Amino acid sequence: MSKSVEELKDLTTQVRRDILRMVHAVNSGHPGGSLGCAEFLVTLYNEVMDLKDGFDMDGKDEDIFFLSNGHISPVFYSVLARRGYFPVSELATFRKLGTRLQGHPTTHEGLPGVRVASGSLGQGLSVALGAAQAKKLNGDKHLVYTLHGDGELQEGQIWEALMYAGAKGVDNLISTIDYNGRQIDGDTKDVLSLGNLKAKFEAFGWIVLEEKQGNDIAAILKVLQQAKSETGKGKPVAILLHTEMGNGVDFMMGTHAWHGKAPNDEQLEKALAQNPETLGDY
Known part of the structure; x- marks a missing residue:
């Protein structure tokens, strides 16, 4: 499917509304990174992404995505629902008892679009x-995409995987x-500085x-298309995407305070006023 930048902007505004309302309704969740x-x-x-209609766990003959920083589930659920994986109305069940929309995505509820439980960073x-190496074994030319938080890169397992990907030339992978x-x-530089991240990825054999x-959105489109053009060259591809936590809500930006805190009634009203309804609330 092909959408204009303006259509993508309208969809993003509606997704922001979904995030804010979902987290507010249960007074829990992670709005900051979701908005960002x-x-x-x-x-x-x-x-x-090149996606098939419907959903199956194998994801053969289509691009697949893994959310590694699973605490930003509100944005993931909203995007999946708005893309047609499950009813938009189901967003109203976020983090409630018996829901398929757990605080961190899981697989045992069978939620379409979710291929791995994530949340343990x-x-x-x-x-x-x-998954990327399975695609190669299957002769599947499609790509595997991942998303990671920068704070998540303080986890040691990430660096084992980075080393493996570079050493084995897993070049059908784009990690953002x-x-x-x-x-x-707080700020990652104060908690545990990542240093020169670009140089570190490159030292592990990645294209960065x-x-x-x-x-x-126009910049994101450009860098993702560039990343796709770098696949198949013997190296995995990384995108260092500089974002603003809490983007689109003025009082949530410029701080880490909204990483895992829900807005109250008054704050929700202010936040929604900055993101007018575009495609219809659930």
């Missing part, structure tokens, strides 16, 4: 490598880092692209 990644996931799912890249510089306890405007 809204443009990226909307663009990835509605313009970049650091594991998504390892899973994606297995949500490079917002913030995590639950960097995009400073990670909340600009």
Whole structure:
């Protein structure tokens, strides 16, 4: 499917409303990173990935995506629902008893679009490598995409997977880092600095692209297309995507405070006023 940048912007605004309302309704969840990644996931799912109709766990003959930083489930669920994987109305069940929309995505409820349980940080890249190598064994030319938080890169398993991907030339993989510089306890540079991330990825044998405007849909489209053009060259591809935590809600931006905190009634009203309804609330 092909959408204009304006259509993608409208969809992103509606996804932001979904995120805010979902988290507010149960007074729990992670709005900050979800809002920061809204443009990226909307663009990835509605313009970049080659997807089949329907859903099956194998994902053969289509691109597949793994969310590694599973706590940003609100944006993932909203994008999946708005893409048609399950009814948009189901977003109203987020984090409620018996829901398929758990706080962290899981597989045992059989939610379409979710291929791996995530939330225990650091594991998504390892899973994606297995899927990417399976595609090669199956003669499937499609790609595997992942998304990671920058704070997640403080986990040791990530670096084992980075080393493996480079050493084995897993070149049908595009991994994006949500490079917002913030995590639950503060700025990543203060909690545990990542140093020169581009140089580190390159030292592990990756092709690295960097995009400073990670909340600009046109810029996201451009860097994702560039990343696709770098696949098949013997190296995995990484995108360092500089985003703003809480993007689109002025009082949630510029701070780590909204990493895992829900807005109250008054705050929700202010946030929604900044993101007018575009495609219809659930």
